[in-house]
Amino acid sequence: MNFGTKAIHAGVEPDPTTGAIMTPIYQTSTYVQESPGKHKGYEYARTQNPTRDVLQNNLAALENGKHGICYASGLAATDAILKLFRPGDEIIASNDLYGGTYRIMVRVFQEFGLKFRFVDLSDASALEEAITPNTKMVWIETPTNPLLRLVDIAAVANITKPGGIQLVVDNTFASPYLQNPLDLGADIVVHSATKYLGGHSDTVMGAIVLNDDETAQKLAFIQNACGAVPGPQDCFLVLRGIKTLHVRMQRHCENAQKIAEYLQQHPKVSAVHYPGLPTHHGHDLAKRQMRGFGGMLSFELVGDRMDEATRVMESFEVFSLAESLGGVESLCTHPASMTHASIPADERHKNGLKDTLIRLSVGIEDADDLIQDLAQAIG
Numbered sequence: 001m002n003f004g005t006k007a008i009h010a011g012v013e014p015d016p017t018t019g020a021i022m023t024p025i026y027q028t029s030t031y032v033q034e035s036p037g038k039h040k041g042y043e044y045a046r047t048q049n050p051t052r053d054v055l056q057n058n059l060a061a062l063e064n065g066k067h068g069i070c071y072a073s074g075l076a077a078t079d080a081i082l083k084l085f086r087p088g089d090e091i092i093a094s095n096d097l098y099g100g101t102y103r104i105m106v107r108v109f110q111e112f113g114l115k116f117r118f119v120d121l122s123d124a125s126a127l128e129e130a131i132t133p134n135t136k137m138v139w140i141e142t143p144t145n146p147l148l149r150l151v152d153i154a155a156v157a158n159i160t161k162p163g164g165i166q167l168v169v170d171n172t173f174a175s176p177y178l179q180n181p182l183d184l185g186a187d188i189v190v191h192s193a194t195k196y197l198g199g200h201s202d203t204v205m206g207a208i209v210l211n212d213d214e215t216a217q218k219l220a221f222i223q224n225a226c227g228a229v230p231g232p233q234d235c236f237l238v239l240r241g242i243k244t245l246h247v248r249m250q251r252h253c254e255n256a257q258k259i260a261e262y263l264q265q266h267p268k269v270s271a272v273h274y275p276g277l278p279t280h281h282g283h284d285l286a287k288r289q290m291r292g293f294g295g296m297l298s299f300e301l302v303g304d305r306m307d308e309a310t311r312v313m314e315s316f317e318v319f320s321l322a323e324s325l326g327g328v329e330s331l332c333t334h335p336a337s338m339t340h341a342s343i344p345a346d347e348r349h350k351n352g353l354k355d356t357l358i359r360l361s362v363g364i365e366d367a368d369d370l371i372q373d374l375a376q377a378i379g
């Protein structure tokens with residue numbers, strides 16, 4: 001089956017009692033048992049919910065994986081993965097991670113004795129040097145947030161596989177429509193379903209997809225034992241969002257490409273970070289490991305005045321100034337003061353994150369209107 005057909009049909013069956021084509025929202029906390037222990041496979045809604053089951057199976061199909069497991073948020077999914085490890089275990093992560101991922105690693109799990117090392121993984125050989133006998137996991141994001149750097153998933157998997165090191169890929173920015181990390185050798189894919197999967201800025205959710213039965217069992221155990229489960233209404237919304245994922249992504253990519261090309265020739269813009277530009281350092285890699293270049297881009301303004309970035313962001317009429325991404329509407333953020341404010345300033349600057357950097361989540365409006373908005377805002 002091809003992607004669009006899977007998005008709409010995989011794991012989804014008409015409701016057996018009524019024939020309803022849409023998966024019902026099983027808004028229930030418990031299930032009646034015929035006699036003690038004799039039930040239909042559902043006992044308590046933290047443990048199992050039919051709406052969630054359908055979503056989990058659908059997500060597994062989209063990522064070409066065996067198991068899908070959903071959590072209350074992307075970070076709850078990250079939390080579950082990090083709970084697979086024990087004090088003394090070392091985790092290597094890319095150095096321009098989503099701010100919240102960096103925060104849970106350093107402020108929560110480091111306190112519990114996990115060791116983290118942040119490395120520039122756009123150069124896969126830097127990874128080899130960072131690995132020690134205690135390295136248990138490598139965590140990458142590609143494209144990265146907010147600089148749209150690319151990490152070669154297959155090259156990293158070649159390094160992690162022989163040592164039995166788990167490779168986790170945060171696939172939120174690409175979505176399964178554009179990139180399937182499991183096919184490239186990753187062990188675990190994690191998503192903030194809040195973003196492109198849901199696609200309509202109306203739900204917070206996280207998901208994990210993987211093939212290994214034993215790890216899947218541990219993650220499902222954590223899902224139930226720790227209890228960060230998504231509600232059935234949210235599962236319904238993400239399922240509905242996924243039905244148009246392929247169509248939305250096509251338009252996100254088209255619009256972002258046009259905007260990147262527009263910004264690149266703008267005299268007040270000093271840099272544009274978008275993998276769809278031939279000048280982007282990861283352009284060839286993106287062509288190899290992705291099926292399109294995505295809807296995320298960032299750009300820097302000439303000079304290095306934070307207040308100039310503020311002025312531009314206050315002037316937008318179509319773009320909304322808001323955190324998050326991946327919805328049908330275009331958003332802009334200022335990483336230095338918003339999403340990445342929890343990363344210390346010198347750490348930010350060291351990683352190439354300038355104070356004039358503006359990140360765009362390009363929506364699926366008409367590209368001409370978005371370009372006109374950028375033109376009047378930048379001035």
Ligand SMILES: *Cc1c(COP(=O)(O)O)cnc(C)c1O
Nearest residue numbers: 073074075098170172192194205
């Ligand atoms: C938003 C995001 C997360 C966290 O997901 P939540 O659903 O907000 O908890 C993780 N990784 C990336 C790349 C994200 O954009």
